[in-house]
Amino acid sequence: MSYKTSLSGSWWRKHRFFKLYMLREATVLPLAFLLCSLLAGVFSLQDAERFAQWQSFMGNPLIVAVHLIALLASLYHAFTFFQLFPRVMPIRLGDKTLPAQWLVAAQWLAVVVIIAIVLWVVSGGEP
């Protein structure tokens, strides 16, 4: 008769690699909170008083802190995603595969471009 152990719930605490994986997966939690906050903002648009309440909620230092964590979490998630992307979708041109660093750099460049566009739009489109 053979012996089999089952995986305990604390399996991820046994190695740094697994802890980083759990951290990557856990980035969804503050992001989910941010999305719920934004969704609540959309619903509060129905009524001026509720919108004012939502604005004061968003200005609460604790909420701002959680949203800052969400920003850091999404940057960390983006970092891991961008690193993994060239392995999942290697891009071949003819006989050659594009170097992974190029793809990682291209994704960060896209982030910078998108942030610049958003900032430009938010600032009222002034050049």
Add this chain to the structure above:
Amino acid sequence: MNVQTRAIEVTRYSPERDKEPYLQRYDVPFDESTSILDALNYIKEHIDATLSYRWSCRMAICGSCGVMVNGIPKLGCKDFLRLYDHTPETPIRIEPLAHFSVERDLIVNMDEFLTHLEAVKPYIIGDNVDTASLPAEASLQSPAQLSRYQQFANCINCGLCYAACPQFGLNPEFVGPGAIALAHRYNLDSRDHGKTERMPLLNSKNGVWSCTFVGFCSDVCPKGVDPAAAVNQGKVDSAKSMLIQLFKGSQLQGEHQ
């Protein structure tokens, strides 16, 4: 001459005698070139002939000597005592590969992996042609065509990736990194026509979508296969295959109407 020794703890389990595995300690002499496998061989030859473990080639090609060393899947022949700075108080711990059932001492039952491996049809499937009758040129392959799958063809079926995969640990029905990497290897082969036969299993619940890209399988792979990349490239293939099926399904319905 002053011979250095290292303390080693090895899992012992005899199904006739023991209710559960236990650790047994040995002190083995070592130098710069002593591998984990050398240490096990030393124990077997000089200390305790009852110790059971698998090994064969001693050069990381047969894939037999996979064990957990301090909790990390390793090939015994490719891992060295000198890499572990351990004192007599904290021995190097050698255990059977995780997520498989233990038959005896360090020997695990790899049937689950082998069943999955067989299920993905890891061989070239022709196009219902008798390949023997084809001219040799029919199976020629350019270096570019070879380079598409070569990395995934380096798998030696050692099972370290399965011992590294928590998803396989939680659900042994998961086809798993090694078998999916080999399925992908044949799907990418220009001589192969078997992709449609392999995709239903890869598309299934226990196929590529059971993977959450922990990625530890690729970290422990002794041959640089990067099974995590293969599995996640398989997700891209699976998504395409599902879309095609959806399209074909609606086309078929259209024909019936």
